[in-house]
Amino acid sequence: MARKHKKHEEHENHERWLVSYADFITLLFAFFVVMYATSEANEGKQKQFEESIKLNLHLAAAKADAAGRGSILEEAMAELEAPVSGFPRKGGPKEVEDYVERSLDKSMNGEQKQKSIQDVYHDSVGVRIALAASTFFPAGSAKLKMSALNSLDKVAEVLKSHQKRVIIEGHTDDLPIEDSYFPSNWELAGGRATAVVRYFVKYHKIDPKRFLAISYGDQKPIVPNDNEEHRAMNRRIEIFIITDDKKVEI
Structure with missing residues (x-):
């Protein structure tokens, strides 16, 4: 007569919350790392970014001017350059x-x-x-x-x-x-x-x-x-x- 094997009851895992908690802590750490990185001012990169924006605006203004649409871009460019380059060209x-x-x-x-x-x-x-x-x-x-x-x-x-x-x-x-x-x-x-x-x-x-x-x-x-x-x-x-x-x- 075949012996019947007893099925072992599966115990409920009460520690699954640790996985979610660890994920949360990891995400929180990543968030603060990003916040810290973005708060550190890099004047060299900032200057490079400003020069890049100005150069691209100049190129866009030149193309727009050739098409007869330069005035709006030129005004926008002047407003951008004023606080970067020096004394305000416009404003009170x-x-x-x-x-x-x-x-x-x-x-x-x-x-x-x-x-x-x-x-x-x-x-x-x-x-x-x-x-x-x-x-x-x-x-x-x-x-x-x-x-x-x-x-x-x-x-x-x-x-x-x-x-x-x-x-x-x-x-x-x-x-x-x-x-x-x-x-x-x-x-x-x-x-x-x-x-x-x-x-x-x-x-x-x-x-x-x-x-x-x-x-x-x-x-x-x-x-x-x-x-x-x-x-x-x-x-x-x-x-x-x-x-x-x-x-x-x-």
Whole structure:
């Protein structure tokens, strides 16, 4: 009589969840590797990519121009090149302000910018770079400090990147000055504004026809002259880049 074999019962595998868990961990690891790789900036590859885009746009614009369809591509190309190549060819004061901020951030370290640049802002006519006068001039003097020339060179590079007209404004606090050379704050503010213009023209060869030097003395404070901190804020040189010539006559 044939012996019957007992069938062994199959035990349920309670550890199958480990396979899914391992797959999940692997995918999560891969995700973070990709995120890390994409977050690492490679300036060389970025520059190569930008040049490649510009070259292809030039070729496309040339082909489109031959077919009588070049204007739209040329405008698109100009918009792309503006933030890459330098001073905005199009756009208003806000775009110019952004360019100035980027340029100064790139050329100055944090401490240098904080010490030299009081503010950068725009209005409907143009962009203003406010310099802290105490950094650039000794008290009661219109002679530029040697230690401040490097900062002024960085600002000059911004002005050399375009052909816009520029107004240099001199401002003081309301403390009276008693000096044989500067009888009042009017002369002191005007002397400082002129010194900045002269430096840009003489040492950076910027066209003098682009400049106008103005003295406001203590007549245009940005804060009340009620303490030393506020008076220091009012002692400033404002470099006013005119973005709309129709609104300002120089």
